[in-house]
Amino acid sequence: MMSRPALTALAQSLPETVPFVGPEALERRSGRPFRARLGANESGFGPAPSVIAALAHAAGDVWMYGDPENHDLRHALAHHLAVAPENVMVGEGIDGLLGLVARLYLNPGDKVVTSLGAYPTFNFHVAGFGGQLITVPYEADRESLSALAEAARRENARLVYLSNPDNPMGTWWPAAEVESFAASLPDTTLLLLDEAYGETAPAGTLPPLDVTRPNILRFRTFSKAYGLAGLRCGYAIGEAQAIRAFDKVRNHFGVNRQAQVAALAALADQPYLEASLANIAAGRDTIAAIARDNGLTPIPSATNFVTVDCGRDGAFAMAVLQALANRGVFVRKPMAPTLDRCIRISVGRPEEIAIFAEELPGALRVAG
Amino acid sequence: MMSRPALTALAQSLPETVPFVGPEALERRSGRPFRARLGANESGFGPAPSVIAALAHAAGDVWMYGDPENHDLRHALAHHLAVAPENVMVGEGIDGLLGLVARLYLNPGDKVVTSLGAYPTFNFHVAGFGGQLITVPYEADRESLSALAEAARRENARLVYLSNPDNPMGTWWPAAEVESFAASLPDTTLLLLDEAYGETAPAGTLPPLDVTRPNILRFRTFSKAYGLAGLRCGYAIGEAQAIRAFDKVRNHFGVNRQAQVAALAALADQPYLEASLANIAAGRDTIAAIARDNGLTPIPSATNFVTVDCGRDGAFAMAVLQALANRGVFVRKPMAPTLDRCIRISVGRPEEIAIFAEELPGALRVAG
Known part of the structure; x- marks a missing residue:
């Protein structure tokens, strides 16, 4: 084997990794674009x-x-x-x-x-x-x-x-x-x-x-x-x-x-920020209501997302996430023990949250 | 004195520096915008x-x-x-x-x-x-x-x-x-x-x-x-x-x-790239001609700039650069021994190169 330039010992020890898989990568794998992009805590209301x-x-x-x-x-x-x-x-x-x-x-x-x-x-x-x-x-x-x-x-x-x-x-x-x-x-x-x-x-x-x-x-x-x-x-x-x-x-x-x-x-443009904050607060309420309507427990949130307790273990929450993805809804979830019973839904535009509302019951059925 | 978090020994040894001072910083110091931005090897022809x-x-x-x-x-x-x-x-x-x-x-x-x-x-x-x-x-x-x-x-x-x-x-x-x-x-x-x-x-x-x-x-x-x-x-x-x-x-x-x-x-958009390359080649020729017209020696260039030998030492070239800056023309120069006899002019739009042509004789007079 040809010798080659050596990485530092530290660099050698590191994995080739990405901390988060992007939604685009998931779309490439599935061959289908997401209908609702609610996983990356972005602001679906967009810039001003x-x-x-x-x-x-x-x-x-x-x-x-x-x-x-x-x-x-x-x-x-x-x-x-x-x-x-x-x-x-x-x-x-x-x-x-x-x-x-x-x-x-x-x-x-x-x-x-x-x-x-x-x-x-x-x-x-x-x-x-x-x-x-x-x-x-x-x-x-x-x-x-x-x-x-x-x-x-x-x-x-x-x-x-x-x-x-x-x-x-x-x-x-x-x-x-x-x-x-x-x-x-x-x-x-x-x-x-x-x-x-x-x-x-x-x-x-x-x-x-x-x-x-x-x-x-x-x-x-x-x-x-x-x-x-x-x-x-x-x-x-x-x-x-x-x-x-x-x-x-x-x-x-x-x-x-x-x-x-x-x-x-x-x-x-602070007025636009204020309007976005109002939209985000309203979206949190909507997501929380959707969760409750499906027998899940929304965790109170100070952010632009709502983390929802799916009421069972990490495997179940992962199955819910996967079933949502299969239905075109991108969300993410915590992975650490006890937190992993949850999924995390970013506040997006009302039309995307509506898709989440529409698909959640089916996803819960499949996961259950 | 309050103790504080310690930087690594390496970080402590490093200066707080910027490898290049931006033209904006020079403009803030002088209080005047440059009339010709020909120092950063940017493409004045802009994107397609x-x-x-x-x-x-x-x-x-x-x-x-x-x-x-x-x-x-x-x-x-x-x-x-x-x-x-x-x-x-x-x-x-x-x-x-x-x-x-x-x-x-x-x-x-x-x-x-x-x-x-x-x-x-x-x-x-x-x-x-x-x-x-x-x-x-x-x-x-x-x-x-x-x-x-x-x-x-x-x-x-x-x-x-x-x-x-x-x-x-x-x-x-x-x-x-x-x-x-x-x-x-x-x-x-x-x-x-x-x-x-x-x-x-x-x-x-x-x-x-x-x-x-x-x-x-x-x-x-x-x-x-x-x-x-x-x-x-x-x-x-x-x-x-x-x-x-x-x-x-x-x-x-x-x-x-x-x-x-x-x-x-x-x-x-490769056609636009081709057009830019033609503009850059023409600009190099113009800058070289301006240099020669002023008794200076352009160095043949394969880049989007022309480095010009001012024919004397580093102090002289620096004085030329400074005199150009005072006249609203932003260029840079090499700093290492022997290279430092030169100034470096990026190919910009014809109207900016014209300003350089106009101001170079006066700058050389002042520097000389």
Whole structure:
């Protein structure tokens, strides 16, 4: 055999994997397009008309690299958040920023605490830089703040990850509890507070921003309520030195020009965001009602999806998911023990939710 | 002082830097927009009208994540290149892919060979993963194949980087020389052959694709001749196992949806590419003539820019660049010894090149 360039030992140990199979891949396998795309927590209400117009207007400008400093967007975000521009870093979605954090902070073997069943892409990045994941179970379908904090202290964890509101369960903690949790962590443990679903949460869920603390980075995105998932634009908020560290390693020209254009336009159109939030809240209610009509139990949600307890074990919930897919309905489901009894339905447009309503009874019959 | 989460030792050692200052940052500093944007090797001719239409048409779809497998684009590229889809990986520009290569292959201290004055973003990635850069000088304004190969063998280099055609000099080697160079490398040295400017090169510059060799990765992009720099879309071509390795670490949802749409449309519009290539060739001739008219020496170019020997030292060329900037003309320049006597002018639209022609005599007077 010909010898070949060697990957690092770490890279050799990693699987060739994708944290999530995309709906397009499932469609290619089945040979049929989904009739309802309700699995990826995207916003079926789409971006604002003002954003679509801005993207169309700027389409001819894509020959130019985007501003590597993301200056205008950082400044607009800082103004919107009432922090300074040096407290904001824009990146290629929260996914991209989480990868950079893993790279900046993790030595091989460093401990990272998260909940068993929480965001797989974060775990992918931690494993990808050789971090050691320590997981604690959810408690009553919420991430357990006490167990996360206890594990972080016990393991002297380098990073601890919390999503609030939570994905995949949709549950949340009020701000005061999150603040107590953060205060209970070692100064040397960096809290990654993923607020991707912050806009859809009830008032009082997001703690006030405090950019003086060097051990909290908060993450938000244009992918969810703003409806820009396909453009890859998220941001981190934190203390200035922690934010500057991204400049050591980020792909400076990585945030594409259309993302910057769209995010600026989206941020400027708060009335559309408000309308989307109302649509999302109504859609949650509809999905919850459909679940109850079918004898299932919707879990209260602060996000743009509803996680539904199918009342039996993980195999049953998987069979429901599969039967829905066979009927053209794309949903996803949690995979960790106890959470795996659920399926997760993203709030889509009413016509797609109607398809879900139509197909759920048949799917439950087949699965049962 | 409050203790804080510690960066890795490597991250601590890295500067907070940007490999290139964007023209927008220069405009913010001066308070004036550039009248001619001729510094970033973008295509002032812009994307094809068919691409602009496709982007505008797809603007409403950006609420959906892009396909993480980039399936359609990979297949279209494979067909275009007459290789298999498993020989192609799409990434967030060549920049993004080079970062992944550094991550996959470099242990701290591993040797990486490149030319002194070659692509700074590659060096940024190598340093960012703790690689040790070994540089060899250019020879007569070309990357020295013999010196690169000799250094790679001597140092048992993990990676060796060659851009052909070359940036920042615009020079090139014919395919046969590149093939001999590749054949002379150790089997365990991975050749990164950056062909970002491949489309603008004369016939016979790009070696035929051979995807059986595990130690060559070739990189191409939609940023240059195709005019899509702002969308971040490049691709690697190589042996299947080397290509699959990207799946271990890449940000799977990182290639944005608009990039995939635009790249597919651009690839399908080869007549527009041909027209752009003709415009670029004509623009090179115009820039060369302007240089000669001002007593300067244009270096023959296979790229979408012309590097011009200003005939004196680096300080003089820098003064010319600065004087051009003060007159609203954005160009860049090589910084390494001997190359630094030059400035580099990207082929832009005729009206921007006309502004360069108008301002160059005054800039030379001031600099002189």
